[in-house]
Amino acid sequence: MASENDSDAELEENYYTFLNLPRDATTEQINTAYRxxxxxxxxxxxxxxxxKKKAEIMFNRTKRAYEVLSDPHKRAIYDSVGEKGLKTEGWEIVHRTKTPAEIREEYERLAQAAAERRLQQRTNPRGNITINVNATEIFAPYDDTxxxxxEIGSMSIAQSIxxxxxxxxxxxMSGNLYSSNGTGxxxxxxxxxxxLNKGWLELCLGAGNGFLMGLKGGRTLSPKLTLNGGTNLNFRDSGVIPALFSTLAVQLDKHTMGSLTLNAGPQSSMSTQIDRTTENxxxxxSFVIGTPHMYVGIAYTRKMLENELKLKLAVKAGTFGFMGEYGVEKKVSKYSSVLAAVSIGVPSGVILKFKIIRSNQSYVFPIHLSEEIVPAAVFYASVTPVIAWFFVKKAIMDPMEAERKSIEVERTKRQNEQRLAAKxxxxxxxIHLMQRTYQRIMNEELxxxxxxxxxxxxxxxxxxxSTQFNPDESYDVTVPLxxxxxxxxxxxxxxxxxxxxxxxxPSIGDDKILRIxxxxxxxxxxxxxxxxxxLKLP
Structure with missing residues (x-):
């Protein structure tokens, strides 16, 4: 089965260029070009x-381009997501009056569903590794000698398949390990x-800090209302510790989701959360009442899609004290991103966080710089990621990206060898079929x-x-022009x-020119x- 990367490397036809039309071509222009x-x-x-055999090949391409561009529904899909959108399963259920933005959103939903189906065919591994680093002595008084x-303060590993x-x-199947100060x-x-119909049911058994048995479930009550809940029984030497939990989620509008969560057990709590997400x-x-703390928190993310950046701000205050956090997440490849954030709070002090996300795996490195809010710690926590990013980008990522592009071009060439030969x-x-048309237009222009x-x-x-062509990667196009x-x-x-x-x-991935x-x-x-x-001549 072809991988998603293989699919991305496939060359797509540009129907507008094949018919020599602008992207905003009218129905009349499309009909004229087709004729x-x-x-x-x-x-x-x-x-x-x-x-006749050659003509059948070219006429089929012409007819395919015309069928897509002359159909408003197919053209809207093609304009929004390209030729691959026309091959995506599920478009038959899409209403034909959707806007281009809605079509792109629908395509992303269908593509996500297809990706989830592919993951379901595998083991769908998810994991998290967190390494807490204690560096408080850097900004605290110590012996000059x-x-x-x-030091590594603690480490936790969680994995599921x-x-x-x-x-x-x-x-x-999921497991976790935790180690701190020599104990784990x-x-x-x-x-x-x-x-199930409109829901799911889960039975779980576990071992670790005593035997664990639990039952969970969820159900969609209406198009805008979902209920999840369950119970756990933890069998320990001191006795059986029960826990109950439930979450009611409500779709408030197209971009906003609200939820109410109740937990009853060793650490009981009630929390209310509202999430609103738009394109940018x-x-x-969130508001949480529970033991041992209650607090209110607000987080904001600004998505800079053109730079594949996310600016993040968060504030949390409650009985534990307060915490403010600011950071940046940068997408470095199709499946990977890096995050750097600075957390300032009482009593936590100053913490610099690095996070690497690779598909469903994440690696988190919180570095505790100071137990109090020290200006020097805040300054270095803010500046260090910028300097580190500049160094890593110039010394490591840019060369890797150049090599990746080179490998991608070669892979695309290999994958499309047959298609390129056919093209x-x-x-x-x-050009053979154009000869009569070429002679007629030449005589008229002469x-x-x-x-x-x-x-x-x-x-x-x-x-x-800028004028000497490579003979192996260029050819004469006088007749078609x-x-x-x-x-x-x-x-x-x-x-x-x-x-x-x-x-x-003649050379995928390389810069080309047209000399006339x-x-x-x-x-x-x-x-x-x-x-x-x-180009417009004369």
Whole structure:
């Protein structure tokens, strides 16, 4: 089975470029472009078997592009998420009047569902490793003759895997280990979960700090109301310790979710939480009453999608004291992100937190810098991540990213070798089928002293040159460009020229240019444009 990365490496066709249309093309423009190309590629226009076979290939591409762009529903999907969106399962249930934003949201939901199905076919591992570092001696008085000590205060490891048995049943196995100051503890839980109509039920058995037995469940009460709850019995030497818990979640509006959670047991509490998430912002407010503390907290996240950054602010105050936190989360790859945050509070002091998230695995490193709010500790906690990020990015990540892109280009080339070979043959076939149209347009332009493409080259230039093409990575496109001339005018739009009829990509991942030598009113001109650059001649 192909992996998700393999799917991402597949080349997609640009239907607009193939028909030489702008992204905002009208229905009339789409119909005109389709009729124009049909006159060239329709199999009935050709007699000999070889030409007819080539025409069938090009006409099928023309028809496919027209079918998508002429259908408002398919075009909206294609405009929002590309060709892959048309291949996604589930679009038959999507209402045809959805806006592009709603279509993208629906595609992401369907893609997420597909990803979850793929994970269910595996073990869906989830894990967390937390290493608490005690570095308080750096900013506390100490003997000048000794170096400040930096120690590992505690460490915890948690891991879980899911093993599907049937479509409705799965086994969840989880374990955890905790070590602090030379002593440790741990536990292991096995749970069986069954999906029910509008809900689920789970029975769990565990061992660690005594034998554990629990029953959990959840049910969707209405489209906006969900109830989860359960009970645990912990059998210890001192007796049986019961615990009850339940959560009622309410969808307040499209972007807002509210919940009420009750816990009864060794540490009883009642909490209310409201989460609001939009495309660029996220708010979380919580109010907790319980033992040993009660507190209120507010958290805000600003999503900077263009930079793949998230700015985070949080404040919490209650009977324990208060805590303020600020930080930044940066996405470094498709599945990975890093987080750096500074926590300032009483009585916690100053803590610098690093977190690395890789798919469903997270690694957390809280570094306790001082037990009191020391300005120097706050300053270094704020500055250190910036300096560290700059060093890591320049010395490690940028070279790795360059290597990754190089590997990705090579992988894309290998994965699409057959498709690229087919595209090259299609380009050759298209040029063969264009000959009559080419001669007709040339004669018309010669008579009116109009736009004559004397020579056109598309591909990669040699290193250090802007005009010398690499013969292995470039080719002549004079015929297909002349066939795009209409009434002594040529217009190309902002997209890769490799999807134009008669074109193909001679070198995936490399920068390409299009060089055109032409005459207009018997005057010779030369123009060079980048692959994605628009062009209008004369």
């Amino acid at each position: 124009k190309q049909s006159r060239i590629y329709h199999p009935d226009k050709h007699i000999d078997p070889e030409s 000794e170096m400040p000590r930096v 899911e093993a599907p048995i049937t479509r409705k049943d799965l086994i969840v 503890s741990g536990g292991f839980v096995v749970a069986g979960r069954r999906l 912002h996220a708010w979380n407010t 090259k043959l299609e380009a050759s076939a298209a 008579e009116r002293r109009g736009l004559i493409i004397t020579r056109a080259i598309y591909g990669c230039v040699n290193a250090g040159s 002349q066939c795009l001339v209409k009434d002594s005018k040529l217009q190309l739009y902002e997209s890769s020229k490799s999807d134009l009829p008669g074109f193909y990509d 030598e032409y005459t207009y009113n018997n005057q010779f001109n030369v123009v060079n444009i980048k692959d994605n650059e628009a």
